Amino acid sequence: MAFALLLGTAIDGPGWAAEPLPSPVRIDIPRGRLADALSSLARQTGISVGMSGELPAITVKAVRGRMAPSEALNKVLRGTSLRAVPTGPLSFRLEKVANLVASDDEMPGIEPVEDIVVTGFKRAQDLSTTPVSIAVVSIDRAAQLAPLAHSSDIAASVEGLTVTNEGAGRNRQFIRGVADSPFSGTGQSTVAIQLNDARITFDAPDPDLRLVDVDRVEILKGPQGPLYGAGALGGVYHIVTRVPRLDRFAGSGEIHGQVVTTGDGGLGGHMMVNLPLVDERLAVRAVVYRDFESGWIDNDDGRQDSNDTHVAGERIALRWRPFEDWTLDLMGVSQRLNQDDTQYVTRSAETLSRPSQFPEPHDNDFRMAAATLAGRIGGIDFISATSAVDHKIDGTLDASASADAFGLSGVVRYVDRRTYTVFNQEFRLSRTNPAGLSWIAGASLMQAESNFKGKLQQPATSDLKVVAIHQETTELAVFAELLLPLAEKWTVTAGGRLFRSIARDEKSDIASPLAEHQIKNGFTPSIGLSWTPSERQFWYLRVAGALRPGGLSPSTTSEEARFGSDELTNIDLGWRIRPSGTGLSFDGALYASFWKHVQSDFLLPNGLVATHNVGNGRIVGIENTLRWAIRGNMTIETGFTIQRARLTKATVGTVVAGDARLPVVPDVSGRLGISQRVVMGDWEGAARLHANYIGSSRLSFDQGLDRHMGNYATVDMSAALSKRGWTVSGRIENLFNARADSFAFGNAFSIRSGSQFTPPKPRTFIIGVERQW
Secondary structure, X not given: XXXXXXXXXXXXXXXXXXXXXXXXXXXXXOOEEHHHHHHHHHHHHOOEEEXXXXXXXXXXXXEEEEEOHHHHHHHHHOOOOEEEEEEEOOEEXXXXXXXXXXXXXXXXXXXOHHHOEEOOOOXXXXXXXXXXXXXXXXXXXXXXXXXXXXXXXXXXXXXXXXXXXXXOOOOOEEEOOOOOOOOOOOOOOOEEEEEOOEEOOOOOOOOOOOOOOEEEEEEEEOOOHHHHOOOOOOEEEEEEEOOOOOOOOEEEEEEEEEEEOOOOEEEEEEEEEEEEEEOOOEEEEEEEEEEEEOOOOEEOOOOOOOOOEEEEEEEEEEEEEEEOOEEEEEEEEEEEEEEOOXXXXXXXXXXXXXXXXXXXXXXXXXXXXXXXXXEEEOOEEEEEXXXXXXXXXXXXXXXXXXXXXXXXXXXXXXXXEEEEEEEEEEEEEEEOOOOOOEEEEEEEEXXXXXXXEEEEEOOOOOOEEEEEEEEEEEXXXXXXXXXXXXXXXXXXXXXXXXXXXXXXXXXXXXXXXXXXXXXXXXXXXXXXXXXXXXXXXXXXXXXXXXXXXXXXXXXXXXXXXXXXXXXXXXXXXXEEEOOOOOOEEEEEEEEEEEEEOOEEEEEOOOOOEEEEEOEEEEXXXXXXXXXXXXXOOEEEEEEEEEEEEEEEEEOOOOOXXXXXXXXXXXXXXXXXXXXXXXXXXXXXXXXXXXXXEEEEEEOOOOOOOOOEEEEEEEXXXXXXXXXXXXXXXXXXXOOOOOOOOOOOOXXXXXXXXXXXXXXXXXXXXXXXXXXEO
16 A cells, blocks of 8 residues: 655656755654654645555654755654655655664664653753753553553652652652652642643642553653742643544553452553544544552451552543644543542551551542643744642541540541632743744733641531631732753753732631731742753753742641741753763753742641741752663663752751751662563564662651651563554562551551551552553
């Protein structure tokens, strides 16, 4: 079967040379399938491309910049064993080149650093020339992630990202040591979580959205105040989903089963369908997933494997292209995540059991709607992004150990109810010029509202309300960033955000009722300088900042209820190096962060959580990722983080004497992954071995809670084989069944009366089958 793209006028025969040659045009082709890249090139330039036979089903690099169509075509074909033979000024014939061997860094399927396009900076950018520390995890990499991957799987593949292990839907994320507390109070998160153009958290814990039909996750490291506003002190966790395809039907279905060594079996799966409704104009894409994960914690009352987790989610997206340069994307997301019991133990990390009087279930229900309008006005890109989030979290804990502090006795339940809503509206204009000034400017409105309610329950008695706080935050902002080439190899990047933050807080708990209204105006800047001595080296220096507004703390007296804003400034010296002909790439940075008036959640003696400012902090560190693509389709990837995160000036009474380490994050962590692409007859796939080391860390610097944790390693193995749309995969998590304390916390009401340990999930076997159409 012959392949052909007949766009433009092809002139065959000897007379074509008399036609004028096409002039250079602006080319923008993302990384993807060869067929898609050629189609995009034909639409942008009007050329015709033909080939006798089938096109190879391979992935090609991104091509961007101003160039002649023939030059762009040659760049698309580089490393594909194909060449373009001109048959006219606008027509080409593809031919196979015998015995062509691609260099290590041009092998199809390998993902060199500079071929990745990121959108976390609110416009498409090549990672190779982005002067910010960023990690990108592709969800397409065979056998890399679990069937329904989540944020802890991403953390295992990224330097500097830490996710706590309190339990599904209750974890907190931290980046590069910017960790304020392991406890979930009322303070804003230090990491902003984004789903496409929508901000989905403000002060809520990680909703742990399953990464089904997701293209990639981008982790922006360091403060991102200029583009993302309030919070984002540590960085941004950006999930990028796959969008509806307008040109063809597609579908997939997957089912997997799992067995936990010390638990029962589990079952899960997902389905996806992409349906064009009007060819090249309108399409819908829908995803449904379900998962049941067996628990592994036993209770002395006879309940076995009590911490089962149930996940159910849906996502539907609609894309409409009314005109060639305009698209409207609508998306709805829903996920219900329920855990039947908490997953901490009290005897030791080696013993997966604990005494308990009743289950401690937790629910996390997340819903979101979003609309994005994108197009071009002249030579300027325009985006309007609107989103609304409704997020509910419910939990129950045994508060009997703290009953005396509330004038109670016997068995006491603490029931926690939290609701979060976040609304975003943002307008952006941008222009990208590979050879000159590029810029982005915009305006945004963000409104976040949170309600916290906590009560104590006993049989046959009235509930005792102990926490009731209502928070509203509105931020109005204008922002801009520009990128200006100074010379052939130097570029300066500068940006800033001018904002007005309005906070309204009310509390009516067992302490004195209190209301507060705060208005804060501010400016968060960034400036960077990058140097590109060659196409295989990129160095950058960046200074940026971010700020979190203050507020009211629950569960404290009027004198102690207010906490002030904090702000962080970070300096990065980063590099991306790719030595020629070696298949090696290095991506890393030296960084230093200076944190003023650190906000931190802390435990009161009665077990409730409050918030205060604990002093000033400083974080210094180095991180580096090395990737080596070896001939024979083997890839070795390793990385490490070494950092020192400390309070340099502490508020009296907040820090354990002689130790001012910031909580949760380890000083040292590292990983090693080895992947091998394999061919077995008609089957192609990959096998992977991955090891992670988490260094020693501490739970909190609060008095009486200096609990040490970490200092353990886990090993995972996985493999997948594919043939004609079918994929069979297997995975072993925690291969050597490591027993350790991953998070020395589980129940705030009893932690002061004894040790608590949260072990990693025991050895787990997973087998899955997927079919794609």
